[in-house]
Amino acid sequence: MNRSIYLLFVLVFFISCKKQEKSKQSKAEENAITVIKKTPLQESIAKGKSVYTNNCAQCHLPTGKGIPKIYPPLRKSNWLTKKRTESIHAVKYGLSGEITVNGQPYENVMTPMGLSDQEVADVLNYVMNMWGNKQEKMLTPEEVSNVDK
Incomplete structure (x- = not known):
């Protein structure tokens, strides 16, 4: 028992x-x-990091600091935070002529990267939310497609 x-x-x-x-x-x-x-937004930022590494980091550097007097910084960039449409246009179509970023003039050529609207949205969501930048509104491929040349 x-x-x-x-x-x-x-x-x-x-x-x-x-x-x-x-x-x-x-x-x-x-x-x-x-x-x-x-x-x-987190998913877009994660994809955007890859796009940035493969297409943008060569000039703007992995840290987003850019190269003084040659390639503008993306880190704490007033251009990115205050010029949303211009930023989309620059990434989508390229940029030439003088711009002022954080009070410093830059005059160089940024060639078009040949990115899709989705890739443009992702990379901009990444840089607009990194290195001291903060955007409240997520950038979408539809917004990118509405920016004309």
């Missing part, structure tokens, strides 16, 4: 442990799902 009670106790103990293990696993899975979810 004692042996039967002992075996019953062991069986109940193991079943209880399995339930706790499954409960912990379920909570871990729920947390993992929560971490994976991103806002549309």
